[in-house]
Amino acid sequence: MMTIARYRVAGARSFSTASGVSTVGVIGLGLMGHGIAQAAAEKGYKVVAVELEERFLQGGLKRIGDSVKKITSKAVEKGKMDKAVGDAHIASTMARITATTDRGALASCDVIIEAVIENLQLKQTLYGEIGRVVKDSCIIASNTSSLSIGTMAGYCGRPAQMIGLHFFNPVQMMKLVEVVRTDQTDPKIFARAMEFSRSLDKTPVECIDTPGFIVNRLLVPYLTSAMLLVERGVATPADVDTAMKLGAGHPMGPMALADYVGLDTCLSIIGGWQSAFPDEPAFKVPESLRAKVAAGKLGRKTGEGFWKWDGDKLAA
Numbered sequence: 001m002m003t004i005a006r007y008r009v010a011g012a013r014s015f016s017t018a019s020g021v022s023t024v025g026v027i028g029l030g031l032m033g034h035g036i037a038q039a040a041a042e043k044g045y046k047v048v049a050v051e052l053e054e055r056f057l058q059g060g061l062k063r064i065g066d067s068v069k070k071i072t073s074k075a076v077e078k079g080k081m082d083k084a085v086g087d088a089h090i091a092s093t094m095a096r097i098t099a100t101t102d103r104g105a106l107a108s109c110d111v112i113i114e115a116v117i118e119n120l121q122l123k124q125t126l127y128g129e130i131g132r133v134v135k136d137s138c139i140i141a142s143n144t145s146s147l148s149i150g151t152m153a154g155y156c157g158r159p160a161q162m163i164g165l166h167f168f169n170p171v172q173m174m175k176l177v178e179v180v181r182t183d184q185t186d187p188k189i190f191a192r193a194m195e196f197s198r199s200l201d202k203t204p205v206e207c208i209d210t211p212g213f214i215v216n217r218l219l220v221p222y223l224t225s226a227m228l229l230v231e232r233g234v235a236t237p238a239d240v241d242t243a244m245k246l247g248a249g250h251p252m253g254p255m256a257l258a259d260y261v262g263l264d265t266c267l268s269i270i271g272g273w274q275s276a277f278p279d280e281p282a283f284k285v286p287e288s289l290r291a292k293v294a295a296g297k298l299g300r301k302t303g304e305g306f307w308k309w310d311g312d313k314l315a316a
């Protein structure tokens with residue numbers, strides 16, 4: 001039986017080593033990657049954060065710093081943590097992150113989570129490099145939301161080590177991780193990935209390598225159905241969102257959630273599926289979605305989509 005060692009770190013957090021993980025590599029510090037790096041560092045893991053360019057690294061580190069300060073100051077305000085412990089937690093979290101543009105640094109990692117943009121050409125080159133540098137015991141994970149894990153396994157040439165670890169936005173708050181296996185994934189790698197996800201205080205669910213896994217396969221057609229409903233003049237975006245929040249108990253309505261995810265991301269997912277499965281009616285691409293993306297109105301990240309945004313919040 002495997003022994004589970006637990007380590008205490010500042011902020012009374014702990015992590016388990018049953019997964020055999022002590023160093024986590026995160027490639028890409030954008031919307032998802034910065035949250036994954038933060039979640040791992042806050043739990044006491046050493047993190048190697050890799051970006052293509054220095055300025056992206058600095059942007060990602062700033063985002064992590066702001067978010068960990070926000071979470072910690074809330075905990076201090078609510079009396080859940082002393083100020084001194086909170087300050088030490090912020091400092092130790094940031095100190096655990098090594099930021100680099102050198103992909104060779106991934107050689108020391110026990111798990112690598114790739115969170116770069118959904119561009120297969122870019123991923124092909126990247127996975128080729130990953131395959132050359134990683135340890136034989138390393139869990140190689142992609143945070144892709146809609147691309148095939150099997151394709152990436154082929155690119156890196158290490159299919160037994162390859163899985164999907166799909167986190168949700170905002171990673172700091174969302175409790176789910178979809179753990180995705182292909183026919184060639186080594187069951188031991190899969191079991192370690194499940195344990196690693198639990199050690200981040202997430203709830204993992206198992207899924208096979210299929211378009212959209214569980215959540216996006218259900219969620220993205222729901223978001224685009226809401227857009228099509230608005231296009232048909234059934235209701236306004238505001239009323240659709242109010243209806244789903246108050247009538248179905250969702251934290252955000254679908255129009256706001258599409259903005260929150262990013263309309264370019266929504267279009268890339270549904271457009272890709274429509275091309276691959278042209279007879280599937282659930283994969284119809286709304287014209288309003290195409291138009292917003294063509295106009296550069298990508299949702300929260302550009303300040304406007306179906307709604308206007310003020311930072312992370314809907315504008316008043």
Ligand code: CAA
Binds near residue numbers: 067068167169216261
């Ligand atoms: N860092 C730190 N804290 C954050 C944060 C971040 N990035 N984002 C939110 N928070 C914190 C806030 O500080 C706040 O903390 P307190 O409760 O202590 O005050 C808490 O989260 C709640 O935030 P808000 O008060 O701003 O607003 P809210 O109550 O509406 O919660 C939300 C925001 C968590 C985003 C919530 O609206 C929600 O759950 N929305 C749905 C999100 C969702 O469905 N995500 C999945 C998208 S799909 C996806 O990710 C998959 C894909 O591949 C496309």
